[in-house]
Amino acid sequence: MIELRDLTKRYGPKTAVDGLSFTVRPGTVTGFLGPNGAGKSTTMRMVLGLDAPTRGDVRIEGKYYTELKEPLHSIGALLEAKGVHGGRSAYNHLLCLAQSNGIPERRVGEVLEMVGLEGVARKRPKGFSLGMGQRLGIAGALLGDPRILMFDEPVNGLDPEGIHWIRTLMQRLAREGRTVFVSSHLMSEMAQTAEHLVVIGQGKLLADTSMAQFIAENSRTHVRVRTPEPERMRDVLTAEGLRPATGADGALEVDGAEAPRIGELAAAHRLVLHELSTQRASLEEAFMRLTAQSVEYHGHAPGDGDMPAPGQPPGPAGGPAPGTGTGPGEATGPAQGPPGGGQPPPAWGQDWRRRGGGR
Numbered sequence: 001m002i003e004l005r006d007l008t009k010r011y012g013p014k015t016a017v018d019g020l021s022f023t024v025r026p027g028t029v030t031g032f033l034g035p036n037g038a039g040k041s042t043t044m045r046m047v048l049g050l051d052a053p054t055r056g057d058v059r060i061e062g063k064y065y066t067e068l069k070e071p072l073h074s075i076g077a078l079l080e081a082k083g084v085h086g087g088r089s090a091y092n093h094l095l096c097l098a099q100s101n102g103i104p105e106r107r108v109g110e111v112l113e114m115v116g117l118e119g120v121a122r123k124r125p126k127g128f129s130l131g132m133g134q135r136l137g138i139a140g141a142l143l144g145d146p147r148i149l150m151f152d153e154p155v156n157g158l159d160p161e162g163i164h165w166i167r168t169l170m171q172r173l174a175r176e177g178r179t180v181f182v183s184s185h186l187m188s189e190m191a192q193t194a195e196h197l198v199v200i201g202q203g204k205l206l207a208d209t210s211m212a213q214f215i216a217e218n219s220r221t222h223v224r225v226r227t228p229e230p231e232r233m234r235d236v237l238t239a240e241g242l243r244p245a246t247g248a249d250g251a252l253e254v255d256g257a258e259a260p261r262i263g264e265l266a267a268a269h270r271l272v273l274h275e276l277s278t279q280r281a282s283l284e285e286a287f288m289r290l291t292a293q294s295v296e297y298h299g300h301a302p303g304d305g306d307m308p309a310p311g312q313p314p315g316p317a318g319g320p321a322p323g324t325g326t327g328p329g330e331a332t333g334p335a336q337g338p339p340g341g342g343q344p345p346p347a348w349g350q351d352w353r354r355r356g357g358g359r
């Protein structure tokens with residue numbers, strides 16, 4: 001278990017981490033999410049005692065990092081894959097780590113096998129690919145067989161096979177009852193990996209919630225209906241207590257009813273349908289909405305007039321491209337903006353934040 005209490009870090013006038021309090025529990029993968037510059041790495045460095053908090057503290061299994069007698073047995077971390085001595089072989093790099101932490105040499109072979117690097121054990125990491133470097137970093141984290149594992153952006157730059165491998169490994173470690181804390185700035189990646197989420201923006205806690213709750217509250221659906229008689233369809237839906245909106249292309253967008261129900265209503269009133277589809281907003285979009293106010297740097301493409309200003313939720317045109325945020329619970333239809341035909345939707349993130357998401 002990792003417990004943060006009012007954790008704060010200032011660099012001169014810049015507050016990188018601002019009063020963070022949350023607990024990372026064992027048995028699940030906890031995703032640590034936030035846009036670039038949100039303070040994830042700074043937080044993780046403070047967990048490991050590499051940076052001193054300006055205020056507040058972190059405890060690992062109830063102890064301060066400095067109180068841990070053999071830290072690698074308590075917490076293993078992958079912060080930056082490049083922090084490896086390039087001149088030593090992978091085996092010797094791990095052996096040095098093991099010897100300085102009272103870990104028997106046989107464990108070096110075990111972890112190399114676990115990460116699939118046994119074939120290059122005698123090679124120098126200098127020539128390793130990014131993926132091999134990540135695997136070596138993870139081998140180092142696993143060396144002390146720790147109860148807690150912490151990975152900072154472990155899938156950055158990896159190919160799909162590498163991403164799949166890391167995801168599976170993290171889930172296995174959590175199933176073994178370990179605490180697994182992993183940072184990312186990609187909601188779509190976390191959606192497939194984590195069961196619990198901690199979201200920060202500009203150093204502040206935005207959410208601490210289960211992934212299931214996040215999906216339930218943010219993967220909002222609506223039904224798109226196209227018919228040659230939209231006005232009559234609208235009247236039928238309104239008579240049922242629904243409030244259809246008109247999309248940019250004239251299609252009706254209906255919240256609060258499933259597609260089969262709408263299809264039955266249309267049939268009962270002998271209305272021809274040209275389209276009846278369930279649309280689900282992507283989790284990536286929900287995450288962008290939640291963190292929109294706390295993104296440090298906004299990119300703008302030429303002619304990017306639709307990008308939301310900080311604090312403004314993006315309309316459908318400002319959201320990610322369809323299909324960019326596939327995660328569990330968004331199997332139907334392309335990723336779309338919410339209903340309303342370009343009208344700003346309710347600020348889901350803010351609403352969700354207000355409702356809280358604590359355990």
Ligand SMILES: Nc1ncnc2c1ncn2[C@@H]1O[C@H](COP(=O)(O)OP(=O)(O)OP(=O)(O)O)[C@@H](O)[C@H]1O
Nearest residue numbers: 011014016034035036037038039040041042043185
């Ligand atoms: N040593 C430092 N000195 C001054 N400012 C720093 C230092 N380290 C981090 N910062 C600033 O603190 C803020 C948080 O940085 P941090 O690297 O923790 O964010 P992050 O969420 O990990 O971002 P990313 O996803 O880009 O890695 C940023 O504005 C960064 O510029």
